[in-house]
Amino acid sequence: MNNSIAAIILTYNEEKHISRCINSLKNICEEIFVIDSFSKDRTVEIAKEAGAQVYQNPWKNYATQFNWGLKNCPITTEWIWRIDADEFLEGNLGPAMKKALAECNNEVNGVYVRKRIDFMGKPLLHGGWYPSYHLKVWRRGHGECENRWMDEHIRIFSGTTIIVEEGNQVDANLNDLTWWTEKHNGYATREMADMLMMEYGLDDRGKEVQAKFWGTEEQRKRWLKVKYIKAPLFLRPFINFNIRYILKGGFLDGKEGFIWHFLQGFWYRFLVDAKIYETKKRFGWNDKRIKAFIKETYLDK
Structure with a gap:
Protein backbone atom coordinates (compact mmCIF):
# COMPACT_ATOMS: atom_id res chain seq x y z
CA MET A 1 0.00 0.00 0.00
CA ASN A 2 1.07 3.59 -0.71
CA ASN A 3 1.77 5.27 2.63
CA SER A 4 2.72 8.72 1.34
CA ILE A 5 1.31 11.62 3.37
CA ALA A 6 0.63 15.31 2.76
CA ALA A 7 0.20 17.60 5.76
CA ILE A 8 -2.08 20.65 5.65
CA ILE A 9 -1.42 23.45 8.14
CA LEU A 10 -3.52 26.62 8.46
CA THR A 11 -1.66 29.71 9.63
CA TYR A 12 -2.06 33.32 10.66
CA ASN A 13 0.82 34.96 12.52
CA GLU A 14 2.33 31.64 13.63
CA GLU A 15 6.04 32.52 13.55
CA LYS A 16 6.44 31.13 17.09
CA HIS A 17 5.15 27.69 16.12
CA ILE A 18 5.43 26.95 12.42
CA SER A 19 9.06 25.80 12.35
CA ARG A 20 8.49 23.37 15.24
CA CYS A 21 5.41 21.94 13.51
CA ILE A 22 7.05 21.50 10.10
CA ASN A 23 10.25 20.02 11.52
CA SER A 24 8.25 17.34 13.35
CA LEU A 25 6.72 16.30 10.01
CA LYS A 26 9.96 15.94 8.07
CA ASN A 27 10.82 12.39 6.94
CA ILE A 28 7.15 11.54 7.67
CA CYS A 29 5.20 13.69 5.20
CA GLU A 30 6.31 13.81 1.59
CA GLU A 31 4.38 17.06 1.05
CA ILE A 32 3.72 19.89 3.52
CA PHE A 33 1.23 22.58 2.56
CA VAL A 34 0.73 25.79 4.54
CA ILE A 35 -2.50 27.71 3.89
CA ASP A 36 -1.82 31.19 5.20
CA SER A 37 -4.41 33.92 5.85
CA PHE A 38 -2.04 36.77 4.92
CA SER A 39 0.06 36.75 8.08
CA LYS A 40 1.68 40.00 9.16
CA ASP A 41 4.70 38.37 10.76
CA ARG A 42 7.41 36.03 9.38
CA THR A 43 5.18 32.94 9.16
CA VAL A 44 5.33 32.64 5.37
CA GLU A 45 9.08 33.24 5.22
CA ILE A 46 9.82 30.68 7.93
CA ALA A 47 7.48 28.09 6.39
CA LYS A 48 9.16 28.38 3.00
CA GLU A 49 12.62 28.16 4.54
CA ALA A 50 11.52 24.98 6.33
CA GLY A 51 10.50 23.41 3.02
CA ALA A 52 6.72 23.86 3.00
CA GLN A 53 4.66 24.89 -0.01
CA VAL A 54 2.78 28.06 0.93
CA TYR A 55 -0.56 29.23 -0.44
CA GLN A 56 -2.59 32.21 0.73
CA ASN A 57 -6.35 32.61 0.92
CA PRO A 58 -8.63 35.05 2.79
CA TRP A 59 -10.02 33.68 6.08
CA LYS A 60 -13.70 32.94 6.65
CA ASN A 61 -13.61 30.10 9.16
CA TYR A 62 -11.49 27.02 9.82
CA ALA A 63 -13.62 24.55 7.86
CA THR A 64 -13.86 26.74 4.76
CA GLN A 65 -10.12 27.43 4.79
CA PHE A 66 -9.16 23.80 5.29
CA ASN A 67 -11.46 22.53 2.55
CA TRP A 68 -10.09 25.25 0.25
CA GLY A 69 -6.67 23.76 0.85
CA LEU A 70 -7.92 20.26 0.04
CA LYS A 71 -9.31 21.45 -3.29
CA ASN A 72 -6.57 23.84 -4.38
CA CYS A 73 -3.27 22.36 -3.23
CA PRO A 74 -1.53 20.07 -5.76
CA ILE A 75 -1.68 17.06 -3.43
CA THR A 76 -0.28 13.86 -4.93
CA THR A 77 -0.06 11.64 -1.85
CA GLU A 78 -2.36 8.81 -0.82
CA TRP A 79 -3.04 10.22 2.66
CA ILE A 80 -3.63 13.63 4.27
CA TRP A 81 -2.66 14.71 7.80
CA ARG A 82 -4.49 17.53 9.54
CA ILE A 83 -2.26 19.37 11.99
CA ASP A 84 -2.47 22.88 13.45
CA ALA A 85 0.49 25.24 13.43
CA ASP A 86 0.84 25.12 17.22
CA GLU A 87 0.88 21.31 17.22
CA PHE A 88 3.71 18.86 16.61
CA LEU A 89 4.33 15.12 16.50
CA GLU A 90 5.94 13.58 19.57
CA GLY A 91 7.51 10.23 20.25
CA ASN A 92 7.15 7.46 17.70
CA LEU A 93 3.88 8.73 16.21
CA GLY A 94 5.32 9.52 12.78
CA PRO A 95 7.10 6.20 12.11
CA ALA A 96 4.20 4.26 13.65
CA MET A 97 1.80 6.05 11.29
CA LYS A 98 3.91 5.22 8.22
CA LYS A 99 4.00 1.58 9.26
CA ALA A 100 0.23 1.45 9.92
CA LEU A 101 -0.59 3.01 6.54
CA ALA A 102 1.72 0.61 4.73
CA GLU A 103 0.05 -2.39 6.34
CA CYS A 104 -3.65 -1.41 6.39
CA ASN A 105 -6.14 -2.83 3.91
CA ASN A 106 -8.13 -1.00 1.24
CA GLU A 107 -11.16 -0.62 3.52
CA VAL A 108 -9.28 1.68 5.91
CA ASN A 109 -9.86 5.34 5.07
CA GLY A 110 -9.13 7.07 8.39
CA VAL A 111 -6.66 6.93 11.27
CA TYR A 112 -7.09 8.16 14.85
CA VAL A 113 -4.13 9.51 16.77
CA ARG A 114 -3.72 10.36 20.42
CA LYS A 115 -3.80 14.10 21.18
CA ARG A 116 -2.31 15.81 24.22
CA ILE A 117 -2.73 19.43 25.30
CA ASP A 118 0.12 21.25 27.04
CA PHE A 119 -0.94 24.42 28.87
CA MET A 120 1.56 26.91 30.31
CA GLY A 121 4.21 24.27 29.66
CA LYS A 122 2.41 21.49 31.55
CA PRO A 123 0.80 18.40 29.94
CA LEU A 124 -2.86 18.11 30.92
CA LEU A 125 -3.26 14.43 31.73
CA HIS A 126 -6.53 14.50 33.69
CA GLY A 127 -10.02 15.95 33.53
CA GLY A 128 -10.96 13.90 30.48
CA TRP A 129 -8.46 15.71 28.26
CA TYR A 130 -6.02 12.81 27.92
CA PRO A 131 -5.91 10.38 26.33
CA SER A 132 -8.14 11.81 23.62
CA TYR A 133 -8.26 10.31 20.13
CA HIS A 134 -8.87 12.40 17.02
CA LEU A 135 -9.20 11.45 13.36
CA LYS A 136 -6.22 13.32 11.93
CA VAL A 137 -5.19 11.21 8.93
CA TRP A 138 -7.42 10.03 6.09
CA ARG A 139 -7.19 8.71 2.56
CA ARG A 140 -7.24 11.47 -0.05
CA GLY A 141 -10.65 11.85 -1.64
CA HIS A 142 -12.41 10.00 1.17
CA GLY A 143 -12.92 12.79 3.68
CA GLU A 144 -13.17 16.50 4.38
CA CYS A 145 -13.63 18.96 7.23
CA GLU A 146 -17.29 19.31 8.18
CA ASN A 147 -18.58 22.83 7.51
CA ARG A 148 -19.12 24.24 11.00
CA TRP A 149 -18.14 27.45 12.75
CA MET A 150 -16.74 25.59 15.76
CA ASP A 151 -15.74 22.07 16.85
CA GLU A 152 -15.25 21.01 13.24
CA HIS A 153 -14.19 17.38 12.77
CA ILE A 154 -12.93 15.41 9.80
CA ARG A 155 -15.72 13.34 8.29
CA ILE A 156 -14.84 10.33 6.15
CA PHE A 157 -17.35 9.31 3.52
CA SER A 158 -16.96 5.53 3.72
CA GLY A 159 -14.74 2.73 4.93
CA THR A 160 -13.30 1.89 8.32
CA THR A 161 -10.83 3.51 10.70
CA ILE A 162 -7.87 2.36 12.79
CA ILE A 163 -5.98 3.79 15.78
CA VAL A 164 -2.25 4.46 16.08
CA GLU A 165 -1.50 4.21 19.80
CA GLU A 166 2.14 5.28 19.77
CA GLY A 167 3.25 8.86 20.44
CA ASN A 168 1.11 12.00 20.62
CA GLN A 169 0.01 14.88 18.46
CA VAL A 170 0.75 17.64 20.96
CA ASP A 171 -1.11 20.96 21.12
CA ALA A 172 1.33 23.31 22.87
CA ASN A 173 0.66 26.99 22.21
CA LEU A 174 3.52 29.29 23.22
CA ASN A 175 1.56 32.55 23.45
CA ASP A 176 0.64 34.20 26.76
CA LEU A 177 -2.70 34.35 28.58
CA THR A 178 -3.58 37.75 27.09
CA TRP A 179 -3.40 36.21 23.62
CA TRP A 180 -5.28 33.11 24.84
CA THR A 181 -8.20 35.08 26.32
CA GLU A 182 -8.47 37.35 23.28
CA LYS A 183 -8.56 34.33 20.96
CA HIS A 184 -11.13 32.56 23.10
CA ASN A 185 -13.32 35.65 23.05
CA GLY A 186 -13.43 35.19 19.28
CA TYR A 187 -14.01 31.46 19.73
CA ALA A 188 -16.95 32.26 22.02
CA THR A 189 -18.66 34.22 19.24
CA ARG A 190 -18.18 31.33 16.83
CA GLU A 191 -19.37 28.87 19.48
CA MET A 192 -22.45 31.02 20.08
CA ALA A 193 -23.28 30.89 16.37
CA ASP A 194 -22.62 27.14 16.18
CA MET A 195 -24.79 26.35 19.19
CA LEU A 196 -27.66 28.52 17.94
CA MET A 197 -27.46 26.79 14.56
CA MET A 198 -27.78 23.44 16.32
CA GLU A 199 -30.59 24.67 18.57
CA TYR A 200 -32.63 25.99 15.64
CA GLY A 201 -31.80 23.16 13.23
CA LEU A 202 -29.81 25.35 10.86
CA ASP A 203 -26.72 23.11 10.77
CA ASP A 204 -26.24 20.79 7.81
CA ARG A 205 -26.67 17.53 9.71
CA GLY A 206 -26.58 15.37 6.61
CA LYS A 207 -22.97 16.44 5.96
CA GLU A 208 -21.72 16.42 9.53
CA VAL A 209 -20.57 13.93 12.14
CA GLN A 210 -23.64 12.21 13.54
CA ALA A 211 -24.39 12.40 17.26
CA LYS A 212 -24.01 8.91 18.81
CA PHE A 213 -23.08 8.07 22.38
CA TRP A 214 -21.73 4.63 21.41
CA GLY A 215 -20.04 5.83 18.23
CA THR A 216 -16.58 7.25 17.53
CA GLU A 217 -15.04 9.88 19.79
CA GLU A 218 -16.28 12.64 17.46
CA GLN A 219 -19.79 11.17 17.44
CA ARG A 220 -19.80 10.91 21.24
CA LYS A 221 -18.58 14.51 21.59
CA ARG A 222 -21.31 15.68 19.23
CA TRP A 223 -23.91 13.71 21.26
CA LEU A 224 -22.67 15.36 24.45
CA LYS A 225 -22.79 18.78 22.81
CA VAL A 226 -26.41 18.21 21.81
CA LYS A 227 -27.21 17.35 25.42
CA TYR A 228 -25.21 20.34 26.66
CA ILE A 229 -27.21 22.70 24.43
CA LYS A 230 -30.44 21.49 26.04
CA ALA A 231 -29.16 22.28 29.55
CA PRO A 232 -30.09 25.67 31.14
CA LEU A 233 -28.02 28.72 30.25
CA PHE A 234 -25.42 29.72 32.88
CA LEU A 235 -25.96 26.51 34.87
CA ARG A 236 -24.17 24.28 32.36
CA PRO A 237 -20.73 25.98 32.75
CA PHE A 238 -20.82 25.17 36.48
CA ILE A 239 -21.73 21.56 35.71
CA ASN A 240 -18.99 21.26 33.07
CA PHE A 241 -16.32 22.65 35.42
CA ASN A 242 -17.27 20.37 38.31
CA ILE A 243 -17.38 17.25 36.14
CA ARG A 244 -13.98 17.85 34.55
CA TYR A 245 -12.11 19.41 37.46
CA ILE A 246 -13.49 17.38 40.33
CA LEU A 247 -15.10 14.15 39.11
CA LYS A 248 -12.57 13.53 36.32
CA GLY A 249 -9.58 14.58 38.39
CA GLY A 250 -8.54 17.79 36.66
CA PHE A 251 -7.25 19.03 40.03
CA LEU A 252 -4.41 16.50 39.71
CA ASP A 253 -2.74 18.72 37.10
CA GLY A 254 -1.79 21.34 39.69
CA LYS A 255 -2.05 25.11 39.36
CA GLU A 256 -1.83 24.99 35.58
CA GLY A 257 -4.69 22.50 35.57
CA PHE A 258 -6.79 24.75 37.78
CA ILE A 259 -6.17 27.76 35.53
CA TRP A 260 -7.00 25.70 32.44
CA HIS A 261 -10.21 24.20 33.82
CA PHE A 262 -11.42 27.49 35.23
CA LEU A 263 -10.73 29.43 32.03
CA GLN A 264 -11.57 26.73 29.46
CA GLY A 265 -14.22 24.79 31.36
CA PHE A 266 -16.01 27.63 33.12
CA TRP A 267 -15.07 31.18 32.00
CA TYR A 268 -15.13 30.37 28.28
CA ARG A 269 -18.35 28.37 28.51
CA PHE A 270 -19.98 31.11 30.60
CA LEU A 271 -18.94 33.69 28.00
CA VAL A 272 -20.56 31.61 25.26
CA ASP A 273 -23.80 31.49 27.27
CA LEU A 299 -24.84 31.04 6.66
CA ASP A 300 -25.27 33.46 3.77
CA LYS A 301 -21.71 34.80 3.83
Whole structure:
Protein backbone atom coordinates (compact mmCIF):
# COMPACT_ATOMS: atom_id res chain seq x y z
CA MET A 1 0.00 0.00 0.00
CA ASN A 2 1.07 3.59 -0.71
CA ASN A 3 1.77 5.27 2.63
CA SER A 4 2.72 8.72 1.34
CA ILE A 5 1.31 11.62 3.37
CA ALA A 6 0.63 15.31 2.76
CA ALA A 7 0.20 17.60 5.76
CA ILE A 8 -2.08 20.65 5.65
CA ILE A 9 -1.42 23.45 8.14
CA LEU A 10 -3.52 26.62 8.46
CA THR A 11 -1.66 29.71 9.63
CA TYR A 12 -2.06 33.32 10.66
CA ASN A 13 0.82 34.96 12.52
CA GLU A 14 2.33 31.64 13.63
CA GLU A 15 6.04 32.52 13.55
CA LYS A 16 6.44 31.13 17.09
CA HIS A 17 5.15 27.69 16.12
CA ILE A 18 5.43 26.95 12.42
CA SER A 19 9.06 25.80 12.35
CA ARG A 20 8.49 23.37 15.24
CA CYS A 21 5.41 21.94 13.51
CA ILE A 22 7.05 21.50 10.10
CA ASN A 23 10.25 20.02 11.52
CA SER A 24 8.25 17.34 13.35
CA LEU A 25 6.72 16.30 10.01
CA LYS A 26 9.96 15.94 8.07
CA ASN A 27 10.82 12.39 6.94
CA ILE A 28 7.15 11.54 7.67
CA CYS A 29 5.20 13.69 5.20
CA GLU A 30 6.31 13.81 1.59
CA GLU A 31 4.38 17.06 1.05
CA ILE A 32 3.72 19.89 3.52
CA PHE A 33 1.23 22.58 2.56
CA VAL A 34 0.73 25.79 4.54
CA ILE A 35 -2.50 27.71 3.89
CA ASP A 36 -1.82 31.19 5.20
CA SER A 37 -4.41 33.92 5.85
CA PHE A 38 -2.04 36.77 4.92
CA SER A 39 0.06 36.75 8.08
CA LYS A 40 1.68 40.00 9.16
CA ASP A 41 4.70 38.37 10.76
CA ARG A 42 7.41 36.03 9.38
CA THR A 43 5.18 32.94 9.16
CA VAL A 44 5.33 32.64 5.37
CA GLU A 45 9.08 33.24 5.22
CA ILE A 46 9.82 30.68 7.93
CA ALA A 47 7.48 28.09 6.39
CA LYS A 48 9.16 28.38 3.00
CA GLU A 49 12.62 28.16 4.54
CA ALA A 50 11.52 24.98 6.33
CA GLY A 51 10.50 23.41 3.02
CA ALA A 52 6.72 23.86 3.00
CA GLN A 53 4.66 24.89 -0.01
CA VAL A 54 2.78 28.06 0.93
CA TYR A 55 -0.56 29.23 -0.44
CA GLN A 56 -2.59 32.21 0.73
CA ASN A 57 -6.35 32.61 0.92
CA PRO A 58 -8.63 35.05 2.79
CA TRP A 59 -10.02 33.68 6.08
CA LYS A 60 -13.70 32.94 6.65
CA ASN A 61 -13.61 30.10 9.16
CA TYR A 62 -11.49 27.02 9.82
CA ALA A 63 -13.62 24.55 7.86
CA THR A 64 -13.86 26.74 4.76
CA GLN A 65 -10.12 27.43 4.79
CA PHE A 66 -9.16 23.80 5.29
CA ASN A 67 -11.46 22.53 2.55
CA TRP A 68 -10.09 25.25 0.25
CA GLY A 69 -6.67 23.76 0.85
CA LEU A 70 -7.92 20.26 0.04
CA LYS A 71 -9.31 21.45 -3.29
CA ASN A 72 -6.57 23.84 -4.38
CA CYS A 73 -3.27 22.36 -3.23
CA PRO A 74 -1.53 20.07 -5.76
CA ILE A 75 -1.68 17.06 -3.43
CA THR A 76 -0.28 13.86 -4.93
CA THR A 77 -0.06 11.64 -1.85
CA GLU A 78 -2.36 8.81 -0.82
CA TRP A 79 -3.04 10.22 2.66
CA ILE A 80 -3.63 13.63 4.27
CA TRP A 81 -2.66 14.71 7.80
CA ARG A 82 -4.49 17.53 9.54
CA ILE A 83 -2.26 19.37 11.99
CA ASP A 84 -2.47 22.88 13.45
CA ALA A 85 0.49 25.24 13.43
CA ASP A 86 0.84 25.12 17.22
CA GLU A 87 0.88 21.31 17.22
CA PHE A 88 3.71 18.86 16.61
CA LEU A 89 4.33 15.12 16.50
CA GLU A 90 5.94 13.58 19.57
CA GLY A 91 7.51 10.23 20.25
CA ASN A 92 7.15 7.46 17.70
CA LEU A 93 3.88 8.73 16.21
CA GLY A 94 5.32 9.52 12.78
CA PRO A 95 7.10 6.20 12.11
CA ALA A 96 4.20 4.26 13.65
CA MET A 97 1.80 6.05 11.29
CA LYS A 98 3.91 5.22 8.22
CA LYS A 99 4.00 1.58 9.26
CA ALA A 100 0.23 1.45 9.92
CA LEU A 101 -0.59 3.01 6.54
CA ALA A 102 1.72 0.61 4.73
CA GLU A 103 0.05 -2.39 6.34
CA CYS A 104 -3.65 -1.41 6.39
CA ASN A 105 -6.14 -2.83 3.91
CA ASN A 106 -8.13 -1.00 1.24
CA GLU A 107 -11.16 -0.62 3.52
CA VAL A 108 -9.28 1.68 5.91
CA ASN A 109 -9.86 5.34 5.07
CA GLY A 110 -9.13 7.07 8.39
CA VAL A 111 -6.66 6.93 11.27
CA TYR A 112 -7.09 8.16 14.85
CA VAL A 113 -4.13 9.51 16.77
CA ARG A 114 -3.72 10.36 20.42
CA LYS A 115 -3.80 14.10 21.18
CA ARG A 116 -2.31 15.81 24.22
CA ILE A 117 -2.73 19.43 25.30
CA ASP A 118 0.12 21.25 27.04
CA PHE A 119 -0.94 24.42 28.87
CA MET A 120 1.56 26.91 30.31
CA GLY A 121 4.21 24.27 29.66
CA LYS A 122 2.41 21.49 31.55
CA PRO A 123 0.80 18.40 29.94
CA LEU A 124 -2.86 18.11 30.92
CA LEU A 125 -3.26 14.43 31.73
CA HIS A 126 -6.53 14.50 33.69
CA GLY A 127 -10.02 15.95 33.53
CA GLY A 128 -10.96 13.90 30.48
CA TRP A 129 -8.46 15.71 28.26
CA TYR A 130 -6.02 12.81 27.92
CA PRO A 131 -5.91 10.38 26.33
CA SER A 132 -8.14 11.81 23.62
CA TYR A 133 -8.26 10.31 20.13
CA HIS A 134 -8.87 12.40 17.02
CA LEU A 135 -9.20 11.45 13.36
CA LYS A 136 -6.22 13.32 11.93
CA VAL A 137 -5.19 11.21 8.93
CA TRP A 138 -7.42 10.03 6.09
CA ARG A 139 -7.19 8.71 2.56
CA ARG A 140 -7.24 11.47 -0.05
CA GLY A 141 -10.65 11.85 -1.64
CA HIS A 142 -12.41 10.00 1.17
CA GLY A 143 -12.92 12.79 3.68
CA GLU A 144 -13.17 16.50 4.38
CA CYS A 145 -13.63 18.96 7.23
CA GLU A 146 -17.29 19.31 8.18
CA ASN A 147 -18.58 22.83 7.51
CA ARG A 148 -19.12 24.24 11.00
CA TRP A 149 -18.14 27.45 12.75
CA MET A 150 -16.74 25.59 15.76
CA ASP A 151 -15.74 22.07 16.85
CA GLU A 152 -15.25 21.01 13.24
CA HIS A 153 -14.19 17.38 12.77
CA ILE A 154 -12.93 15.41 9.80
CA ARG A 155 -15.72 13.34 8.29
CA ILE A 156 -14.84 10.33 6.15
CA PHE A 157 -17.35 9.31 3.52
CA SER A 158 -16.96 5.53 3.72
CA GLY A 159 -14.74 2.73 4.93
CA THR A 160 -13.30 1.89 8.32
CA THR A 161 -10.83 3.51 10.70
CA ILE A 162 -7.87 2.36 12.79
CA ILE A 163 -5.98 3.79 15.78
CA VAL A 164 -2.25 4.46 16.08
CA GLU A 165 -1.50 4.21 19.80
CA GLU A 166 2.14 5.28 19.77
CA GLY A 167 3.25 8.86 20.44
CA ASN A 168 1.11 12.00 20.62
CA GLN A 169 0.01 14.88 18.46
CA VAL A 170 0.75 17.64 20.96
CA ASP A 171 -1.11 20.96 21.12
CA ALA A 172 1.33 23.31 22.87
CA ASN A 173 0.66 26.99 22.21
CA LEU A 174 3.52 29.29 23.22
CA ASN A 175 1.56 32.55 23.45
CA ASP A 176 0.64 34.20 26.76
CA LEU A 177 -2.70 34.35 28.58
CA THR A 178 -3.58 37.75 27.09
CA TRP A 179 -3.40 36.21 23.62
CA TRP A 180 -5.28 33.11 24.84
CA THR A 181 -8.20 35.08 26.32
CA GLU A 182 -8.47 37.35 23.28
CA LYS A 183 -8.56 34.33 20.96
CA HIS A 184 -11.13 32.56 23.10
CA ASN A 185 -13.32 35.65 23.05
CA GLY A 186 -13.43 35.19 19.28
CA TYR A 187 -14.01 31.46 19.73
CA ALA A 188 -16.95 32.26 22.02
CA THR A 189 -18.66 34.22 19.24
CA ARG A 190 -18.18 31.33 16.83
CA GLU A 191 -19.37 28.87 19.48
CA MET A 192 -22.45 31.02 20.08
CA ALA A 193 -23.28 30.89 16.37
CA ASP A 194 -22.62 27.14 16.18
CA MET A 195 -24.79 26.35 19.19
CA LEU A 196 -27.66 28.52 17.94
CA MET A 197 -27.46 26.79 14.56
CA MET A 198 -27.78 23.44 16.32
CA GLU A 199 -30.59 24.67 18.57
CA TYR A 200 -32.63 25.99 15.64
CA GLY A 201 -31.80 23.16 13.23
CA LEU A 202 -29.81 25.35 10.86
CA ASP A 203 -26.72 23.11 10.77
CA ASP A 204 -26.24 20.79 7.81
CA ARG A 205 -26.67 17.53 9.71
CA GLY A 206 -26.58 15.37 6.61
CA LYS A 207 -22.97 16.44 5.96
CA GLU A 208 -21.72 16.42 9.53
CA VAL A 209 -20.57 13.93 12.14
CA GLN A 210 -23.64 12.21 13.54
CA ALA A 211 -24.39 12.40 17.26
CA LYS A 212 -24.01 8.91 18.81
CA PHE A 213 -23.08 8.07 22.38
CA TRP A 214 -21.73 4.63 21.41
CA GLY A 215 -20.04 5.83 18.23
CA THR A 216 -16.58 7.25 17.53
CA GLU A 217 -15.04 9.88 19.79
CA GLU A 218 -16.28 12.64 17.46
CA GLN A 219 -19.79 11.17 17.44
CA ARG A 220 -19.80 10.91 21.24
CA LYS A 221 -18.58 14.51 21.59
CA ARG A 222 -21.31 15.68 19.23
CA TRP A 223 -23.91 13.71 21.26
CA LEU A 224 -22.67 15.36 24.45
CA LYS A 225 -22.79 18.78 22.81
CA VAL A 226 -26.41 18.21 21.81
CA LYS A 227 -27.21 17.35 25.42
CA TYR A 228 -25.21 20.34 26.66
CA ILE A 229 -27.21 22.70 24.43
CA LYS A 230 -30.44 21.49 26.04
CA ALA A 231 -29.16 22.28 29.55
CA PRO A 232 -30.09 25.67 31.14
CA LEU A 233 -28.02 28.72 30.25
CA PHE A 234 -25.42 29.72 32.88
CA LEU A 235 -25.96 26.51 34.87
CA ARG A 236 -24.17 24.28 32.36
CA PRO A 237 -20.73 25.98 32.75
CA PHE A 238 -20.82 25.17 36.48
CA ILE A 239 -21.73 21.56 35.71
CA ASN A 240 -18.99 21.26 33.07
CA PHE A 241 -16.32 22.65 35.42
CA ASN A 242 -17.27 20.37 38.31
CA ILE A 243 -17.38 17.25 36.14
CA ARG A 244 -13.98 17.85 34.55
CA TYR A 245 -12.11 19.41 37.46
CA ILE A 246 -13.49 17.38 40.33
CA LEU A 247 -15.10 14.15 39.11
CA LYS A 248 -12.57 13.53 36.32
CA GLY A 249 -9.58 14.58 38.39
CA GLY A 250 -8.54 17.79 36.66
CA PHE A 251 -7.25 19.03 40.03
CA LEU A 252 -4.41 16.50 39.71
CA ASP A 253 -2.74 18.72 37.10
CA GLY A 254 -1.79 21.34 39.69
CA LYS A 255 -2.05 25.11 39.36
CA GLU A 256 -1.83 24.99 35.58
CA GLY A 257 -4.69 22.50 35.57
CA PHE A 258 -6.79 24.75 37.78
CA ILE A 259 -6.17 27.76 35.53
CA TRP A 260 -7.00 25.70 32.44
CA HIS A 261 -10.21 24.20 33.82
CA PHE A 262 -11.42 27.49 35.23
CA LEU A 263 -10.73 29.43 32.03
CA GLN A 264 -11.57 26.73 29.46
CA GLY A 265 -14.22 24.79 31.36
CA PHE A 266 -16.01 27.63 33.12
CA TRP A 267 -15.07 31.18 32.00
CA TYR A 268 -15.13 30.37 28.28
CA ARG A 269 -18.35 28.37 28.51
CA PHE A 270 -19.98 31.11 30.60
CA LEU A 271 -18.94 33.69 28.00
CA VAL A 272 -20.56 31.61 25.26
CA ASP A 273 -23.80 31.49 27.27
CA ALA A 274 -23.64 35.26 27.84
CA LYS A 275 -23.32 35.82 24.09
CA ILE A 276 -26.24 33.49 23.40
CA TYR A 277 -28.31 35.36 26.00
CA GLU A 278 -27.27 38.71 24.49
CA THR A 279 -28.29 37.60 20.98
CA LYS A 280 -31.67 36.25 22.07
CA LYS A 281 -32.42 39.35 24.14
CA ARG A 282 -31.42 41.60 21.24
CA PHE A 283 -34.15 40.07 19.11
CA GLY A 284 -36.77 39.98 21.86
CA TRP A 285 -36.57 36.19 22.27
CA ASN A 286 -38.29 35.93 18.87
CA ASP A 287 -37.18 32.64 17.29
CA LYS A 288 -37.96 33.82 13.77
CA ARG A 289 -35.82 36.96 14.11
CA ILE A 290 -32.98 35.04 15.78
CA LYS A 291 -32.93 32.44 13.00
CA ALA A 292 -32.94 35.19 10.36
CA PHE A 293 -29.97 36.87 12.04
CA ILE A 294 -27.98 33.62 12.23
CA LYS A 295 -28.70 32.78 8.60
CA GLU A 296 -27.82 36.24 7.35
CA THR A 297 -24.68 36.61 9.45
CA TYR A 298 -23.19 33.10 9.41
CA LEU A 299 -24.84 31.04 6.66
CA ASP A 300 -25.27 33.46 3.77
CA LYS A 301 -21.71 34.80 3.83
